[in-house]
Structure formats: C-alpha cells, structure tokens
Amino acid sequence: MTPVPYCSIFTALTPVLILVIGAFVALTLDIVRLRRSTMTVRNRTLGMVSILALLGAAVALTRQFGLPGPVTLLGQTLVVNHLTSLFNLVIVGLTILTIVISMEGDVGRHVGEYYATLLFGSIGMLLLVSTEELITIFVALELTSICLYILTAFHKGALRSQEAAVKYFMFGAISSAFLLFGLSYVYGITGTTNIREIAAQTTSSTLLSVGLLFTVVGFGFKVAVVPFHLWAPDAYEGAPTPVAAFIATGSKVASFFVLVKLLFIGFAGMQGTAFCYKFSSGWTMLLASTGAASMILGNVVAITQRNIKRLLAYSSIAHAGYVFIGFVAATEFGATSVLFYVIVYALTNLGAFGVLAALANRAGGDDMEHFAGMARRAPFLSVLMLIFFLSLAGIPPLGGFFGKFYLFAAAVQSESTKFGLLWLVILGIAMSAVSLYYYLIVLKHFYIIDGKDKSRIQTPVYLNTALAAVAVAVVLLGLFPEQVLALLKGLVAQL
Amino acid sequence: MQVDWTIYSTFIGAALVMLLPRESKTLIRWVSLLTGVISLWIGLTAYFEYNTWIHAGNAGFWHIKDLAWIPSLGAKYHLAVDGINLPLIILNGFVCVTGVLFSWNIEERVKEFFAFYLTLIAGVYGVFMAMDIFLLFVFYELAIIPKYFIIAMWGSTRKEYGAMKLVLYSFLGSALVFVGVLALVYGAGGKTFDILELAKNPLSPDLQRWIFPLLFVGFAVLAGMWPFHTWAPTGHVAAPTAASMLLAGVVMKLGSYACLRAGMLVCPAGFEEWKWWVAWIAVIGIVYGAAVALVQKDFKFIIGYSSVSHMGFVILGLATLNLRGMSGAILQMFSHGIIASLLFAVVGRMVYDRTHTRQLDELGGLRKVMPFAFWTFVIGGAASMGLPGFSGFVAEINILIGAFAMSPWLALGAGLSIAITAAYILNALHKVFFAEEEHAGSGGHGHGHGGTGESRWHLPPITLPEIIASVILMALLVIIGLYPSIMLDMISANVELFLKGLPQ
Numbered sequence: 001m002t003p004v005p006y007c008s009i010f011t012a013l014t015p016v017l018i019l020v021i022g023a024f025v026a027l028t029l030d031i032v033r034l035r036r037s038t039m040t041v042r043n044r045t046l047g048m049v050s051i052l053a054l055l056g057a058a059v060a061l062t063r064q065f066g067l068p069g070p071v072t073l074l075g076q077t078l079v080v081n082h083l084t085s086l087f088n089l090v091i092v093g094l095t096i097l098t099i100v101i102s103m104e105g106d107v108g109r110h111v112g113e114y115y116a117t118l119l120f121g122s123i124g125m126l127l128l129v130s131t132e133e134l135i136t137i138f139v140a141l142e143l144t145s146i147c148l149y150i151l152t153a154f155h156k157g158a159l160r161s162q163e164a165a166v167k168y169f170m171f172g173a174i175s176s177a178f179l180l181f182g183l184s185y186v187y188g189i190t191g192t193t194n195i196r197e198i199a200a201q202t203t204s205s206t207l208l209s210v211g212l213l214f215t216v217v218g219f220g221f222k223v224a225v226v227p228f229h230l231w232a233p234d235a236y237e238g239a240p241t242p243v244a245a246f247i248a249t250g251s252k253v254a255s256f257f258v259l260v261k262l263l264f265i266g267f268a269g270m271q272g273t274a275f276c277y278k279f280s281s282g283w284t285m286l287l288a289s290t291g292a293a294s295m296i297l298g299n300v301v302a303i304t305q306r307n308i309k310r311l312l313a314y315s316s317i318a319h320a321g322y323v324f325i326g327f328v329a330a331t332e333f334g335a336t337s338v339l340f341y342v343i344v345y346a347l348t349n350l351g352a353f354g355v356l357a358a359l360a361n362r363a364g365g366d367d368m369e370h371f372a373g374m375a376r377r378a379p380f381l382s383v384l385m386l387i388f389f390l391s392l393a394g395i396p397p398l399g400g401f402f403g404k405f406y407l408f409a410a411a412v413q414s415e416s417t418k419f420g421l422l423w424l425v426i427l428g429i430a431m432s433a434v435s436l437y438y439y440l441i442v443l444k445h446f447y448i449i450d451g452k453d454k455s456r457i458q459t460p461v462y463l464n465t466a467l468a469a470v471a472v473a474v475v476l477l478g479l480f481p482e483q484v485l486a487l488l489k490g491l492v493a494q495l
Numbered sequence: 496m497q498v499d500w501t502i503y504s505t506f507i508g509a510a511l512v513m514l515l516p517r518e519s520k521t522l523i524r525w526v527s528l529l530t531g532v533i534s535l536w537i538g539l540t541a542y543f544e545y546n547t548w549i550h551a552g553n554a555g556f557w558h559i560k561d562l563a564w565i566p567s568l569g570a571k572y573h574l575a576v577d578g579i580n581l582p583l584i585i586l587n588g589f590v591c592v593t594g595v596l597f598s599w600n601i602e603e604r605v606k607e608f609f610a611f612y613l614t615l616i617a618g619v620y621g622v623f624m625a626m627d628i629f630l631l632f633v634f635y636e637l638a639i640i641p642k643y644f645i646i647a648m649w650g651s652t653r654k655e656y657g658a659m660k661l662v663l664y665s666f667l668g669s670a671l672v673f674v675g676v677l678a679l680v681y682g683a684g685g686k687t688f689d690i691l692e693l694a695k696n697p698l699s700p701d702l703q704r705w706i707f708p709l710l711f712v713g714f715a716v717l718a719g720m721w722p723f724h725t726w727a728p729t730g731h732v733a734a735p736t737a738a739s740m741l742l743a744g745v746v747m748k749l750g751s752y753a754c755l756r757a758g759m760l761v762c763p764a765g766f767e768e769w770k771w772w773v774a775w776i777a778v779i780g781i782v783y784g785a786a787v788a789l790v791q792k793d794f795k796f797i798i799g800y801s802s803v804s805h806m807g808f809v810i811l812g813l814a815t816l817n818l819r820g821m822s823g824a825i826l827q828m829f830s831h832g833i834i835a836s837l838l839f840a841v842v843g844r845m846v847y848d849r850t851h852t853r854q855l856d857e858l859g860g861l862r863k864v865m866p867f868a869f870w871t872f873v874i875g876g877a878a879s880m881g882l883p884g885f886s887g888f889v890a891e892i893n894i895l896i897g898a899f900a901m902s903p904w905l906a907l908g909a910g911l912s913i914a915i916t917a918a919y920i921l922n923a924l925h926k927v928f929f930a931e932e933e934h935a936g937s938g939g940h941g942h943g944h945g946g947t948g949e950s951r952w953h954l955p956p957i958t959l960p961e962i963i964a965s966v967i968l969m970a971l972l973v974i975i976g977l978y979p980s981i982m983l984d985m986i987s988a989n990v991e992l993f994l995k996g997l998p999q
Binding site for chain 1: 565566568607634639644677684685
C-alpha cells in the first residue's frame with residue numbers, strides 16, 4: 001500500500017478550506033458584532049474580510065505550483081495541476097474584484113449573507129475547474145448556480161431583481177435537468193463518470209450522442225448561447241451590478257473551462273466536422289451552429305438596447321459565440337485560444353461592469369442617457385470605460401483584439417487546405433464589425449453627448465485603482481500576449 | 496535616432512498631453528507641435544540619409560527593428576523603411592505639424608483633441624513602417640478609433656453621422672483584410688506573418704485569385720476607391736480642419752500604401768489576374784470623383800470629391816505595374832497628401848471658421864478680404880489641376896505615361912478628368928474669391944451690409960500659425976514640382992526592385 005500523500009492533499013484543498021472559513025467568519029461577524037453598525041461600515045468590513053479570505057486562497061493556490069506533479073484525489077474527483085491552479089487563481093482574482101465593486105454599491109440589508117453567498121459561489125467555481133468527474137461537475141455547477149440565483153435576488157425591494165432571479169432560476173433549473181439527463185446517459189453507456197475513462201471507451205452509440213447533445217444543451221444554458229440565452233438579458237439587468245459582473249465573468253470562466261475539459265478530453269472521439277463542404281454529427285457541428293446563431297442574434301439585438309447592462313448581456317451572448325469558434329477548431333491551438341479569450345473577456349467585462357457599478361448610483365440609473373457627458377463628470381473612469389469597450393469591440397492593441405484574432409486564427413489553421421471553417425470566421429469578423437457600432441454608441445454617450453448634470457462624480461481611490469489595474473491588464477494582454485499564451489499552450493499540451 | 500522613434504515619440508507626446516492639466520491649453524498646443532516637429536525631424540533625417548545612400552547606387556530596405564513579438568503566433572515586430580515608405584513617413588510628419596498649426600484656434604476640449612490626434616499620427620507612422628502583416632493590421636486598426644472621436648467631437652455638418660459612417664466603412668474594410676490575412680498566412684502554412692517572407696513563398700495562383708481581392712478591396716476602401724468611396728466626402732466634410740487634412744492627406748494613403756505592400760507584394764499572381772479590373776475601376780473613380788466635384792454646391796464637398804478622383808490616380812498608377820506608372824503613383828500619394836491638406840486648410844480653417852458658411856452661393860469676394868487665402872488656394876488648386884511646376888504635374892504625368900503603356904484608353908479616360916479638375920477648381924475659385932458683384936446689394940446672409948465699394952465681409956485676419964503652415968505646404972509643392980528627383984529617384988529605385996521580383 002502506497003503511503004497517502006497527506007501533504008499534497010492538504011495543499012490541494014487549502015484554498016477551498018480557507019474560503020469556507022472566510023464565508024463563515026463573514027456571516028458570524030455580521031450577526032455577532034456588526035448588527036448595530038451603519039451600512040457602509042458593515043459593507044466595508046465584511047468586504048475586507050472576504051478579500052482577506054480570497055487573498056489567503058490565492059496564496060495557497062500559488063503554492064500549488066510547487067507541487068511535484070498533478071494531485072488526484074478520490075478517483076479524479078479533484079485533480080489539481082498547474083492549469084487548474086492557474087484558472088482557480090483567475091477565478092479568485094475575479095471574485096476579489098467583484099467584492100471591490102460591491103463594497104461601494106448597494107447590496108441590500110443582508111450584507112453578511114451577501115458576501116458569504118459570493119464566497120460559496122466562488123468555491124463552486126473553484127471545484128468546477130478542478131474536477132474531472134461528472135457528478136462533481138454537476139454538484140459544483142449547482143453550488144455555483146444556486147448561489148448566483150440567490151445573489152440575483154439581493155435587491156429585495158426591487159421587483160425587477162426578483163423577476164430576474166425567478167427567471168434565472170427557472171431557466172437554470174431546466175438547464176440542470178438537461179445536463180443531468182445527458183450525464184446520466186453518458187454514464188449509462190460508458191459505465192463511468194470519469195472523463196478520461198469516457199474518452200477511453202471506443203463504443204460509439206446513438207445513446208451516447210444523445211447524452212452528448214443534452215450535456216451541450218445544459219452547458220449552453222450556463223454560458224448563454226442562442227437558443228438558450230433568454231435568461232441572460234433579464235438576469236443582467238435585474239441583478240445588482242456586481243452580481244451581474246460575477247455572472248458574466250466568474251461563472252463563464254468556470255463553465256467554459258470545464259466545457260473544454262469535457263469536450264476536448266471526454267468526447268475527444270466524437271467531434272464530428274463543421275466544414276462548409278462537410279457537416280457530420282458531433283460536438284463541433286453543435287457548437288458551430290449555436291455559436292453562429294449567438295454571434296448573429298447577440299450582436300444584432302444589442303444594437304437596439306438602451307440599457308447598458310442589457311446591452312452587455314447581448315454582447316456576452318455574442319462573445320460566447322466567438323468562443324465557440326475556438327472550440328470548433330478542435331485542436332490544441334483552439335483550446336488555448338478559448339482559454340486565453342475567456343481570461344481576457346472576463347477581465348474586460350468585469351472592468352466594464354465595475355465602471356457601471358461605480359457610476360450608476362450617482363448617475364441615476366444604467367440607461368445610456370444617464371451616462372451622457374460622463375467624460376467630463378468622471379474623466380478617469382470614462383477613459384477606463386473606453387479601454388474596456390474598445391477591447392470588447394476588438395480594437396488593437398487591447399486584449400480583446402488579440403484574443404479574437406487568436407480564436408479566428410485557430411479556426412482557420414485547423415483546416416487550411418480547403419479553409420473549411422472560414423465561413424464561421426467570416427461570420428465572426430462581420431459580426432464584430434456590427435458590434436463596433438453599438439459599443440461606439442455607448443462611448444458616444446460618455447464622450448460626445450452633453451448631459452444635463454455637469455457635477456463631478458467622486459469615486460473612492462481604491463475602486464479607481466482596482467479598475468485601473470484591470471485596464472492595465474487588458475492592455476498588457478493585448479500588447480504582450482506571448483507570456484500568457486506560451487504558458488497556456490504548454491499547460492494545454494499536458495492536459 | 497532611428498526612424499522608428501517617429502512612432503514612439505508621437506505616442507509619448509499623446510501620453511504627455513493626456514497627463515497635462517486641461518486648463519493649460521497653450522502648453523498642450525506647444526507640446527503637440529513639438530511632438531510633431533520632433534517626429535518630422537526624425538523622419539527627415541532618415542529621408543536624407545537614405546537619399547544619399549540611393550544616390551550612391553544602392554536600393555532596398557533598411558531594416559529598423561526585427562524582433563520576435565508573439566512567437567506562438569509567428570508575428571514579429573518588424574519595421575523597415577525604403578524609398579517607397581520614406582516619402583509617406585515625411586508626409587505624415589508634415590501633415591502632423593501643419594495640422595497642429597491649423598488647429599491652434601481649437602478652444603474646446605483641447606487636451607482630448609490633441610491626444611486623439613497624436614495617437615492617430617502614431618498609428619499611421621506604424622502602418623507605413625510595419626513589415627509584418629499582423630503588425631501592420633494592428634497599427635491600421637489602431638488608427639480607426641481616434642478618427643471617430645475627432646470627427647464626432649470637433650466636427651461640423653452631420654458630424655456624428657459622418658464619423659460613424661467613416662468608422663464603419665474602415666472597419667468593414669479591415670474585416671475583409673482580416674479574412675484575407677488569415678487565409679493568406681494559414682494557406683502558406685501559418686509559420687510567419689512577415690510580409691517579405693510571405694512574398695518569397697507565394698501561395699498557389701488558385702488561392703491568390705480570391706485572397707488578393709479581399710486584401711486589395713479591404714485596403715482600397717480606405718483609399719477611397721470607387722464604389723467604396725462614399726465615406727470619404729461625408730467624412731471629410733464632417734471633420735474639423737486638422738482631421739480633414741489627416742484623412743485626405745494621410746489616412747487615404749494608408750489604404751493605397753497597404754494595397755501595395757500587403758496586397759500586391761504578397762499576391763503577385765492574384766494581382767496580375769485582377770489588374771484590368773483594378774485599372775478600370777480606378778479610371779471610373781477618377782472621372783466620377785471629378786464629375787461629382789463639378790456639381791457640388793458646398794466648397795468642402797468639392798475638395799472631398801476631388802480627393803476621390805486623385806486617389807483614383809494612385810490606384811491606376813499601381814495597376815499599371817510598370818516603372819513610370821508605379822513611381823508616379825507613389826509620388827502622387829505624397830503630392831496629393833500635401834495638396835489635399837492645403838486645400839482643406841483653406842476651406843475649413845481660413846474660410847469656414849471665419850465665414851461660417853461653405854455654400855458657394857453665399858461666399859464670394861474673399862480675394863480682397865483674405866488675399867493670403869486666395870493665393871494659397873490658387874497655388875494648391877494649380878497643383879491639383881496638374882499644372883507644370885507643381886508636384887501634381889510630375890506625379891500625374893508619370894501615371895498617365897504608365898497607363899498609356901498599359902492601354903491608351905485608360906490614359907484617355909484618366910486624362911479627361913484633368914480638364915474636369917481644372918473646371919471645378921476654377922469654378923470654386925471664381926465663386927469663393929471673386930463673384931463679389933453678384934452679392935452686392937443682396938444684403939448678404941447676415942454677414943455684412945452689402946454696401947458698395949467696401950466688402951461685405953468683416954473677418955478676423957489670417958493668423959501667424961496659419962501662414963507658417965501654408966507656406967510650408969506650398970513650398971513642398973513647388974520644391975517637388977521643380978526638383979522631382981529629390982523624391983522620384985528613391986521611389987523609382989525601389990519600384991524597380993519591386994518589379995524585378997523580390998525587393999530585399
């Protein structure tokens with residue numbers, strides 16, 4: 001009997017443990033000590049506690065890079081390797097930023113519960129990233145989703161927030177049912193819940209295809225691609241802005257990551273083709289068609305939006321479509337491009353939501369009109385918004401441009417004799433030209449149209465600094481993507 | 496200092512302007528001017544060094560930087576200069592400096608204006624020097640966004656419409672280029688984005704047949720090629736003076752330059768196949784632009800359409816694929832850059848900013864009030880008409896000779912436009928600067944009293960920055976016109992290399 005590597009197990013589990021402790025500390029502290037304090041004090045103190053817990057988790061995660069090799073616990077239930085540690089770090093970072101945004105905003109009366117739920121949600125994401133087992137994937141996904149449903153409803157007084165939460169919950173529950181149904185078929189055919197063992201099964205059967213189909217549908221809901229996107233605009237608009245940011249970034253990163261694992265490892269043999277001259281059944285075909293539909297619908301509908309959060313929801317639908325192009329490439333290049341893009345996209349979107357959250361309270365709402373003339377009222381945050389929105393539109397030298405270029409390059413490269421995937425790339429490029437229009441409309445309100453109110457808006461320094469750091473990261477990822485890219489490439493190759 | 500510092504110095508200038516307090520307008524103007532002068536100086540130094548080198552019998556590229564940038568992708572940071580892009584680099588410098596001088600009177604949001612302006616200039620320098628198609632594309636797109644803000648914020652007639660139209664056209668053009676670049680690079684194996692490497696191992700003619708039009712048309716949108724030119728007149732008209740100067744003077748050249756470098760060089764067989772189409776479309780554009788300019792009522796639209804016409808000459812010259820025609824095309828890029836800047840400065844800054852109208856019917860009799868503007872327009876107009884002694888003549892005569900060698904009909908069509916050009920320039924000259932008596936007694940349009948003997952215009956005098964800038968531009972027209980070899984030698988030496996096959 002081999003000795004149990006307790007030390008490695010401990011290293012692998014510490015981040016999650018720290019977050020659990022942090023969440024309980026936040027809850028108890030709120031009940032025991034802070035009930036009588038003002039809202040601002042409660043909000044700031046508990047925010048700081050949560051950030052401390054997350055920083056602790058981040059330190060623990062960096063220590064995982066020192067592990068000799070991948071650590072596997074309980075038969076692939078938890079697999080910790082460098083790639084998962086890296087993505088856990090990304091998620092922890094996104095959660096920290098979400099909390100920084102929340103500390104200034106209005107999160108309702110239940111401050112302790114808010115931060116605890118946020119931390120539990122991020123625990124779900126961490127587990128989702130580091131598992132290779134179907135049941136754990138499902139459980140982690142549910143942990144995340146339920147926390148997000150609750151968070152969406154946190155504006156207790158606002159009807160819109162309640163409506164959004166119910167809608168989000170209904171769609172989420174259905175998607176979970178689809179996912180569970182699909183996973184049960186997969187288990188039924190292959191007799192295993194382990195991703196790598198599923199890949200080893202050579203039997204191909206119609207039932208397995210059904211399982212694959214329902215699994216993809218389930219994830220389609222989670223990442224909001226057409227035709228499973230209907231919850232997104234309402235949820236984004238109704239949820240408190242920091243929560244919308246968290247839904248749009250953290251949960252997307254985790255879902256896309258696990259989808260990469262599931263499809264590129266588990267269903268590696270069932271990719272099929274989506275070339276313009278040859279469609280054959282498999283997940284590339286599924287993703288190509290839903291991705292194409294998302295790019296078209298997301299971008300076109302976004303044009304008519306007046307509410308910026310809703311506009312960002314449609315834009316995120318479109319961006320999920322772009323990401324699917326990287327999946328369709330079905331190569332290591334493609335997987336790298338997906339992971340790179342997801343990181344860039346999450347940072348950019350979080351920044352955009354952060355600026356919105358910082359300004360919306362003082363601007364009086366989050367319709368475009370409320371932000372008219374913002375460049376004079378809050379020049380610094382307006383510059384940051386410029387960077388984030390241009391990155392979303394894919395303008396160099398920002399991260400969004402390079403990420404998109406890399407996705408499209410992966411798709412073209414995967415079949416370059418007859419350019420089978422060029423149709424999808426052409427669609428993606430044409431649609432990003434459309435997207436520039438509505439991003440510019442928002443920026444036009446910030447920079448060109450004059451607003452009635454001309455008073456300066458003061459935002460706290462820590463918030464400005466955090467958002468500026470995100471903007472710098474977005475610029476650097478566009479100017480010098482090589483370091484991150486080479487790292488991801490190496491890690492994907494070992495996957 | 497290496498010539499790549501033109502890019503960095505303008506970026507630094509833009510950043511510096513961003514950091515200055517918004518109240519110190521004069522300081523911001525001086526910093527911008529200094530930035531422009533420094534970049535021009537760097538460009539000119541390189542230009543004259545290269546010129547001496549050419550006259551010593553050499554030709555080819557000077558590789559400024561060739562560094563690995565994104566090895567995972569194969570993209571490099573490769574900058575180089577030769578006799579084809581050096582004239583354009585100094586053109587950009589001249590337009591930048593004079594544009595700042597002509598914008599001296601901007602009072603609103605000065606800081607943002609010059610920050611966007613210098614960013615645009617820096618992007619343009621980058622495109623002219625990039626020898627890696629990915630890098631070129633990055634700089635090319637970088638130049639799109641500042642244009643939107645400059646026009647939409649400081650422009651005039653239908654500025655938001657014009658700005659959005661211009662940006663969407665540019666972006667659609669670059670979308671075509673994007674697809675073309677991906678197909679080009681991955682069709683060739685996906686190892687490199689270096690233009691010279693790609694040119695060394697061209698794709699199969701079958702691929703080039705459809706990749707070339709993507710690249711060429713995509714870039715030609717920005718060059719104002721008919722029928723994708725409609726952004727140009729509206730954009731030029733909506734833009735503030737300095738931005739019209741930049742758009743017509745430099746940004747349109749980005750398109751034609753990139754057609755040459757990133758289109759023709761990497762897809763020679765594709766170009767061979769499409770060159771008759773390109774040539775005839777260019778001729779249509781030349782005649783169409785001139786004819787439409789003839790019937791315009793708005794002074795600025797005349798110059799806007801004349802740009803479409805003159806850029807048609809550039810594309811025609813490139814399509815001839817012979818030494819005379821192509822050298823003429825590159826000289827025309829420089830020459831038209833200066834002419835268009837000068838004419839837009841007269842229209843936008845000297846006339847419109849003072850009279851607040853651009854309608855030919857409402858103007859008139861400005862010769863007596865603004866003799867300087869009059870003479871500037873005469874010289875710019877003469878160069879635009881292709882009068883000998885000015886740079887426009889040297890460039891267009893070479894293009895026509897080249898086109899004649901390709902087909903006399905092409906030369907005939909293009910030559911026809913020169914007569915039309917003379918007609919619309921003289922028409923504008925008459926209506927704006929003479930034609931006083933027609934208005935006398937009509938009471939003016941709220942501008943004057945219409946008394947006899949005295950002009951109805953009461954306009955602020957021409958300022959010193961305007962005079963300096965105009966004199967610089969006029970001097971360039973005359974210098975190139977009288978002594979073309981100062982530029983033509985280095986151009987033809989490199990075009991010859993280009994035609995022989997691969998320039999090294």
